[in-house]
Each structure stands twice: as C-alpha cells, then as structure tokens.
C-alpha cells in the first residue's frame with residue numbers, strides 16, 4: 001500500500017482527506033488509468049451501476065479501490081451521458097449512506113489510527129458542522145428519532161440537500177420547522193449526508209479528459225456504452241414526450257409556443273430541462289421558433305451555454321424547491337407529491353407509461369414532415 005493511503009480513504013474516496021492522500025502519494029491519473037487492476041475495478045464501479053444500480057463490491061486492495069474512484073469519474077465523463085452521471089452519482093451516494101450506517105460508532109476500520117468515522121467528522125467534511133445539532137434525545141428514545149426528534153438542521157442546508165430527494169417526507173411542509181431549524185432523525189441526517197456525497201460526486205462531471213488518460217480506457221468506455229445501449233436507459237430518459245412532462249414544464253413550453261415572454265429564470269428552467277432530457281440545440285431552437293419574440297442567435301447562445309457546449313458545465317434543471325421560490329411551480333398534480341425534482345417527475349412518468357405511449361416528439365415531427373412532403377408531391 002502506498003504510504004498514507006488508508007482503508008478509510010478507499011471506503012470514502014470523495015472525502016477531502018482521501019483526495020489529499022492521493023495527492024501526497026503522488027499517483028498520476030495517467031498511471032492509474034494504465035493500471036489494469038485499477039481500470040478493471042473502475043469499470044466494475046460504473047458497469048454495476050447499470051446492471052444492479054450499485055457500485056459493486058469493493059476491492060480488497062486499498063490503493064486499487066481508492067484510485068478506481070477517480071478513474072470511474074473519468075469513464076463516466078468519456079461516455080458523457082447525463083443519465084449515466086445521474087445514476088452513477090446516485091449509486092455512490094447510496095453506497096456511502098449504507099457505509100455511514102455501518103461504520104459510525106465502530107471503533108476503528110482495520111485498527112489503523114485515524115480511521116474512525118464519527119458523525120462530527122462527517123458533518124465537518126461537508127461543512128455542515130454548524131448546520132446540524134443534536135436535541136439530546138437521539139440516544140434515549142428510538143421512537144423519538146423515528147419521528148425526527150433527535151437532530152435539527154438549519155433550513156437553508158436542509159433545502160439544498162433535500163431538494164433532490166424523492167418522497168413526500170422530504171418536502172418542507174411535511175417537516176417540523178421551528179425558528180429556522182428542521183427536525184430530523186439520525187437516519188435522515190445520514191440520508192442527507194448521502195445527498196452531500198451525491199452532489200460532490202456529480203460536481204464537475206463530465207470532466208475534460210486528456211488524450212493520454214483516454215487512450216488506455218477506450219475498451220472500458222466501449223463496454224459501458226454497450227451496456228448502456230442494452231439497458232435502454234438513454235432511450236428512456238431521452239425520449240421526448242411532452243404529454244409526460246411535469247406540469248411546470250408543460251406550462252412553460254406552452255407559454256413559449258404561445259409567444260409569451262418568459263422571465264430569465266423560467267426560460268432557463270425549460271431550456272435546462274429540455275437539454276437534460278437529451279434534446280440537441282437545434283431541436284430546442286426549432287421548438288422556440290414559433291415564438292414571435294424568438295431570436296435565433298440568442299436562443300442558440302443560451303442553449304449552448306446551458307448544455308455545456310460553450311461553457312465548462314452542463315446546467316441542471318432547477319429542483320422543485322427552486323422552481324417554487326421563483327413562482328415557476330404551477331398546476332401541481334398527484335405525482336408532484338411524490339417527487340422533489342422535475343427530472344424525477346419525468347423519469348417516474350416514463351417508467352409508468354405504456355411503451356405504446358412513448359412516441360418521441362421528434363419522431364412524430366419527422367413523420368408529419370414526411371406526410372406533408374408526400375401530400376405536396378401527389
């Protein structure tokens with residue numbers, strides 16, 4: 001094992017101290033990408049996300065397991081599909097949450113000093129030490145902790161971490177809120193720490209990957225692309241079926257097509273949504289063209305910026321909490337009660353829909369064009 005690399009670093013490779021340990025060990029990403037064992041585990045990390053929804057079983061070797069994480073991020077970046085980034089970050093977060101539950105309170109991992117995981121240390125890792133406090137009842141009554149009496153989190157931290165969590169129980173209206181503090185159980189705190197991991201894993205993805213790192217990973221990338229094609233994930237989330245859009249996006253799209261002027265935040269929300277479900281700039285520009293106030297150049301510029309074509313990052317659709325604060329959350333329906341993100345709404349709606357209902361909007365458009373051309377030629 002390289003000096004300074006500990007089992008805790010391998011178990012939680014996204015921790016700042018783990019990244020620091022890698023920097024100190026002076027292992028280059030190029031060397032890691034060329035290391036067969038590391039590349040193999042990195043591939044398994046991503047491939048198992050697609051087959052089982054998890055990051056798979058950890059490698060016993062600390063160095064291999066730890067380095068497989070940055071290489072897995074490189075693989076996800078090279079495949080460059082928003083749905084893979086989303087699923088991968090979610091699987092790392094879920095693995096983290098399970099490990100938090102298992103490791104907290106354990107004396108030491110493999111008895112090496114400095115390997116103990118504590119809740120205080122975890123909160124500090126994610127800059128939440130001032131944002132979470134115990135109420136003193138967590139250890140005394142299990143019933144209390146289940147109701148969310150053991151801990152409290154400052155409301156702004158809560159909103160930023162709970163925004164993407166599915167389930168009615170995460171909506172602020174369903175939580176006890178007093179003087180800016182939201183009541184939580186220990187389980188809730190660990191779930192929200194998992195969310196902090198998800199945000200950290202997803203941040204900066206996709207990375208821009210230099211050619212010397214990409215070359216040794218070509219085969220692994222091809223394997224993931226094959227697996228993606230088999231799972232139909234891309235087709236699913238990239239299917240553009242406006243009837244299944246969340247009510248807020250249906251409304252905004254309708255406004256665009258009626259030629260109404262949209263505020264900047266609303267235009268950002270609908271464009272980010274259309275881009276996140278896989279629409280290309282040309283398709284989005286075409287969709288906006290019916291708007292009399294449409295300016296092709298500015299729309300193209302904004303869309304490329306949001307899609308990450310002309311900017312370092314692809315912007316995400318705002319979560320429901322943000323949509324609500326801007327007044328963009330309208331016509332909520334039953335499904336809205338179960339989700340906290342418009343992408344979650346759409347993913348759910350696609351999963352529930354019959355295959356027969358899943359005709360892509362773009363396919364309908366081309367069919368309609370072909371029909372018009374055929375009629376004109378008669």
Ligand code: SF4
Nearest residue numbers: 246248320323329336
């Ligand atoms: S709850 Fe979320 S998905 Fe539903 S309309 Fe509001 S912002 Fe859109």
